[in-house]
Every structure is written in structure tokens, then in C-alpha cells.
Amino acid sequence: MGNIQKRKRQHKGHLALSKKYRLKRRTKDHDQIDDDLKAGVVEKLLAQPVDFDKPGLGQFYCVHCAKDFINGDAFKSHIKGKPHKRRMHALKTEPYSIAESQRAGGMGSYKAPAKRKMETLLPESVAKGESIADVKRRALGLGDEPIVDGEETVKDVDVKEDGGDDNSDSEDEEGDKRM
Numbered sequence: 001m002g003n004i005q006k007r008k009r010q011h012k013g014h015l016a017l018s019k020k021y022r023l024k025r026r027t028k029d030h031d032q033i034d035d036d037l038k039a040g041v042v043e044k045l046l047a048q049p050v051d052f053d054k055p056g057l058g059q060f061y062c063v064h065c066a067k068d069f070i071n072g073d074a075f076k077s078h079i080k081g082k083p084h085k086r087r088m089h090a091l092k093t094e095p096y097s098i099a100e101s102q103r104a105g106g107m108g109s110y111k112a113p114a115k116r117k118m119e120t121l122l123p124e125s126v127a128k129g130e131s132i133a134d135v136k137r138r139a140l141g142l143g144d145e146p147i148v149d150g151e152e153t154v155k156d157v158d159v160k161e162d163g164g165d166d167n168s169d170s171e172d173e174e175g176d177k178r179m
């Protein structure tokens with residue numbers, strides 16, 4: 001007896017998949033990258049500690065695109081490519097500020113966002129021409145940086161001593177007043 005099978009939705013079309021990839025591929029927003037490019041931050045990103053969970057052990061990272069590459073060759077071909085050049089162009093314009101939006105909104109005179117100089121910054125390993133084997137040797141041999149595998153060390157545990165008095169349900173004794 002062949003029951004007519006109710007059509008089950010085995011395939012969710014492209015929706016579920018594309019959402020997954022959208023979230024997976026999502027990197028930093030431009031304003032976050034702007035923060036990354038600030039002095040004091042960018043140096044650390046260009047010389048990250050070796051991380052075996054990251055592609056290229058985190059040694060071939062493009063700060064402008066917030067992306068890890070597997071080796072120096074992949075990095076070099078990336079910076080010649082269109083997505084990187086497009087990103088560099090976008091980063092040349094300064095981030096949109098509140099003052100700017102007010103000017104654009106008729107408060108004060110409008111001033112076009114300033115263009116700034118933007119050059120591709122090379123990670124230390126690319127500048128040194130290291131291969132992935134060199135990186136591993138560096139990580140295992142003369143490892144001055146401890147290998148962290150994704151786990152953050154808990155440095156400052158906030159122990160707050162709650163010395164407050166607990167008067168959330170204070171009894172009021174006015175309930176049984178005698179008349």
C-alpha cells in the first residue's frame with residue numbers, strides 16, 4: 001500500500017546555508033578595522049603569537065581585510081587581488097563621524113570626508129619571508145611566546161564583596177495594631 005508521502009522539507013533551499021556562511025564569513029566592520037589600524041594595536045596584529053587554530057597559524061593576517069591566510073604566497077596574491085584593493089580604497093576615507101553627519105544634515109558647512117594615506121601593511125612573517133615551516137619551527141623551537149589554544153587566561157577575577165544590607169523584605173509591624 002503506497003501511502004502518498006507527505007512532502008517533507010528535506011532541503012531548506014539556499015536559505016539556511018547562505019545564512020550559515022554569511023555568519024561564518026562575517027569579519028570585522030570597517031570601523032573596527034579602523035581601530036585595529038591605530039598605532040599600538042596594529043603592531044600586535046602584525047606580529048601575533050602563533051595560534052594553531054588559525055589558518056597559517058595566525059602569521060599571515062591582513063589587517064585591512066581582517067583575514068588570515070595560510071602562507072606568505074596566499075597573502076601576497078591576496079594583496080594583489082581585487083577584494084583587497086577595494087578594501088584599501090574604502091579605508092582611505094575616514095570613518096563617518098557624528099560631526100560629519102551633522103554637517104551633512106545642514107548643521108554647519110558640509111565638508112567631504114578626508115582622504116588619508118593607506119598602505120598595505122605586511123605581517124612580520126611576510127616581511128621576513130617566513131614559510132609555514134619556519135613559523136612552526138619558531139613556535140616550537142625558540143618559542144618566546146606561549147602557545148595559547150583559544151583559551152583565555154583569567155587574569156582578574158572580580159571579587160566584589162557585597163556588604164550591602166538586605167532589606168528587601170523588611171517586616172512592617174504595623175499590621176497588627178490594636179484599635
Ligand SMILES: [Zn+2]
Nearest residue numbers: 062064065084
Ligand atoms: Zn587584504
